[in-house]
Amino acid sequence: MLRAAITGGQFTPGQRLLEKDLCDSMGVSRPSVREALRQVESEGLIVTIPNRGPIVSRLSIRDATSIYEVRGALEALAAQLFAATASDKKVKDLELAVEELEVAYKSHNLEQIVAAKRNFYDVLLEGSGNSVLPSLLRTMNARITQLRRVSLSSPKRAAGSLREIRAVLRAIKRRDSEAAFKASLYHVKEASKVALASLKP
Numbered sequence: 001m002l003r004a005a006i007t008g009g010q011f012t013p014g015q016r017l018l019e020k021d022l023c024d025s026m027g028v029s030r031p032s033v034r035e036a037l038r039q040v041e042s043e044g045l046i047v048t049i050p051n052r053g054p055i056v057s058r059l060s061i062r063d064a065t066s067i068y069e070v071r072g073a074l075e076a077l078a079a080q081l082f083a084a085t086a087s088d089k090k091v092k093d094l095e096l097a098v099e100e101l102e103v104a105y106k107s108h109n110l111e112q113i114v115a116a117k118r119n120f121y122d123v124l125l126e127g128s129g130n131s132v133l134p135s136l137l138r139t140m141n142a143r144i145t146q147l148r149r150v151s152l153s154s155p156k157r158a159a160g161s162l163r164e165i166r167a168v169l170r171a172i173k174r175r176d177s178e179a180a181f182k183a184s185l186y187h188v189k190e191a192s193k194v195a196l197a198s199l200k201p
Contacts, residue, residue, distance in 0.1 A: 097123045098165055
């Protein structure tokens with residue numbers, strides 16, 4: 001609940017988080033809140049300031065750039081492996097995930113789009129056959145979601161994003177692992193341009 005509240009913008013960057021208020025709003029005990037705070041701090045979503053307590057992290061341009069660089073490399077590798085090794089059923093599952101994403105984009109509902117995008121990547125990572133990739137990306141997932149909301153909130157981004165995802169799918173369906181790698185990397189780079197521009201003061 002706390003992670004979703006931060007990544008969803010309910011708590012804004014720089015906002016102080018008071019344990020008592022969190023206990024009241026979430027209906028949980030103080031030890032549960034403290035454990036949740038420790039977890040989201042390990043994910044980089046909050047920082048603890050001496051004499052002030054936990055505060056929602058501000059995502060710097062440098063941090064965002066680093067996240068996109070790592071995300072681009074890992075997701076491109078996932079697409080490459082998927083194209084080379086995934087079963088026909090997995091390819092069909094990915095095609096269905098893209099269709100779901102198309103419906104989400106038409107809804108213009110940011111929550112629906114974010115959920116459909118997450119599902120697409122879940123299918124892609126599972127079909128890559130690499131057991132380490134999902135766990136590596138999971139540690140960055142909350143901050144990736146934050147950035148995804150920033151890039152997807154741009155009305156100009158939707159058409160380009162969907163076009164890029166379709167290019168990834170086409171390469172995978174052709175079993176062209178090199179093209180899948182390049183298409184996936186291009187998609188992340190294009191998303192990064194929009195998000196980084198939005199983060200500039």
